[in-house]
Amino acid sequence: MKAFAYERASDAAAAVEAAAGGATYLGGGTNLVDLMKLGVAEPQRLVDVSRLPHDAIEETEHGLRIGAAVRNADLATHPVVRERYPVLSEALLAGASGQLRNLATVGGNLLQRTRCSYFQDVTKPCNKRRPGSGCPAREGEHRNHAILGHSEHCVATHPSDMAVALAAIGATVHVLGANGERSIPIPGLHRLPGDKPQHDTVLNPGDLITAVELGAPAPRSTYRKVRDRASFAFAVFSVAAAVELEDGTITEARIALGGVAHVPWRAEQAEDVLGGREPTAEAFAEAADAELEAAQPLRDNAFKVQLARNVLTRTLSELTA
Numbered sequence: 001m002k003a004f005a006y007e008r009a010s011d012a013a014a015a016v017e018a019a020a021g022g023a024t025y026l027g028g029g030t031n032l033v034d035l036m037k038l039g040v041a042e043p044q045r046l047v048d049v050s051r052l053p054h055d056a057i058e059e060t061e062h063g064l065r066i067g068a069a070v071r072n073a074d075l076a077t078h079p080v081v082r083e084r085y086p087v088l089s090e091a092l093l094a095g096a097s098g099q100l101r102n103l104a105t106v107g108g109n110l111l112q113r114t115r116c117s118y119f120q121d122v123t124k125p126c127n128k129r130r131p132g133s134g135c136p137a138r139e140g141e142h143r144n145h146a147i148l149g150h151s152e153h154c155v156a157t158h159p160s161d162m163a164v165a166l167a168a169i170g171a172t173v174h175v176l177g178a179n180g181e182r183s184i185p186i187p188g189l190h191r192l193p194g195d196k197p198q199h200d201t202v203l204n205p206g207d208l209i210t211a212v213e214l215g216a217p218a219p220r221s222t223y224r225k226v227r228d229r230a231s232f233a234f235a236v237f238s239v240a241a242a243v244e245l246e247d248g249t250i251t252e253a254r255i256a257l258g259g260v261a262h263v264p265w266r267a268e269q270a271e272d273v274l275g276g277r278e279p280t281a282e283a284f285a286e287a288a289d290a291e292l293e294a295a296q297p298l299r300d301n302a303f304k305v306q307l308a309r310n311v312l313t314r315t316l317s318e319l320t321a
C-alpha cells in the first residue's frame with residue numbers, strides 16, 4: 001500500500017474543504033482500505049468522516065433520519081428499524097459479517113465499489129478502473145454479473161444489500177458539497193454504466209453524504225438474498241419487497257432487485273402488474289415475467305433469470321400469506 005496522510009475532520013464543512021483540496025473520505029474503511037491494499041485506490045490523503053456527529057437515528061414527521069456515520073450493526077438492530085422497516089434490518093444483517101457491520105458506515109455502504117474481480121486486479125484491463133481499457137468480464141468470468149441495464153462498456157453489479165432495501169422503500173440521501181447542501185433520491189443515486197462506468201453514482205467529487213432519510217414505514221416488508229454460501233458472501237440475486245394490502249387486494253407494492261444490475265434495480269414493471277391485484281402466485285409470476293422481459297443475460301449467467309423469477313414469486317407469496 002502506498003503511503004498516505006490521515007486526518008480527522010472536525011465537522012462536515014472541514015471535511016468538504018479537505019476533499020476540495022484532494023482528500024478522500026474514509027468511513028469504516030472496510031472497502032476503501034482493501035482497495036488501497038490492492039492498488040485499486042491510491043489516495044494521498046484520507047479524511048476520516050466516521051467520527052463526525054452524523055451518528056444519530058432520529059424519528060421525523062414522516063419517517064426516520066439516519067446519520068451517514070451510523071454503523072451498519074447499529075442501524076440493523078435499532079428497534080424502530082426492526083419494527084417499521086424490517087426489510088432494511090434484514091438486508092443489513094444479510095451483508096458481510098458481524099465484525100464488518102460493526103465498522104461499516106451508512107455513507108460508506110452506499111458508495112462501496114463493485115466486486116468484479118477484474119476491477120480489483122490492477123494487472124487486468126477494466127473500463128471502470130481505467131476508462132477505455134476494455135471490459136474483460138463480458139467474455140470472461142461473469143457468472144455473478146448483470147442481466148439488466150448493462151452496457152458494452154461494463155456488466156458489473158452493485159454490491160450493497162442495504163441499497164437494495166432503500167431502493168424498495170424509497171429514501172433520500174442528504175449531501176453536502178462545494179456548492180452547499182442538496183438531496184438525491186434512492187433510486188437515483190446510483191447510475192447505469194452506459195459509456196461512463198467509472199462513475200458509480202451521480203455524486204460530484206468531494207460530495208459528502210451526511211444523512212439518509214426514510215419515507216413511509218413498510219411494516220410488511222422483507223429481504224431475501226441468494227448467495228453461494230450462508231454468510232460473508234455478496235448476493236447472486238436478492239429481492240427487497242414491501243407490500244400493502246387492503247381487503248385482500250394489493251394497494252401498493254414496492255420492489256427492488258439486487259445482484260442483477262449496476263444499480264439497485266427498482267422493479268417498476270412488476271409493481272405495475274401488482275397494483276389492484278389479489279396476492280396470488282399467478283399474479284406474482286406475471287409480475288416477475290414483466291420485470292424480467294428486459295433481461296439480457298450474458299453467456300454464463302442466464303440462470304439468474306429463472307432464479308429471479310422463482311425467488312421473487314416465492315418472496316411475494318410468503319410476504320402476503
Ligand SMILES: Cc1cc2nc3c(=O)[nH]c(=O)nc-3n(C[C@H](O)[C@H](O)[C@H](O)COP(=O)(O)OP(=O)(O)OC[C@H]3O[C@@H](n4cnc5c(N)ncnc54)[C@H](O)[C@@H]3O)c2cc1C
Pocket residue numbers: 024025026027028029030031032033034049068069094095096097100103104105106107108109110111112113159160161162207208209210232233234235
Ligand atoms: C469480506 C467482505 C464481505 C462483504 N460482504 C458484503 C455483503 O454481503 N453485502 C454488502 O452489502 N456489503 C458487503 N461488504 C461490504 C461492506 O458492506 C462495505 O465494505 C461497507 O459497507 C463500506 O462501508 P465503510 O464505512 O467501511 O466504507 P469505506 O470503505 O470507508 O468507504 C467506501 C467508499 O465510500 C466513501 N465514503 C465513505 N463515507 C462517505 C461519506 N459519508 N460521504 C461520501 N463518501 C463516503 C469512501 O471514500 C469510499 O470511496 C463486504 C465487505 C467485506 C470486506
Ligand code: SF4
Pocket residue numbers: 114116117118119125126127128129134135136137138153154155156197
Ligand atoms: S464489468 Fe465493469 S468493473 Fe468488471 S471488468 Fe468490465 S468494466 Fe470493469
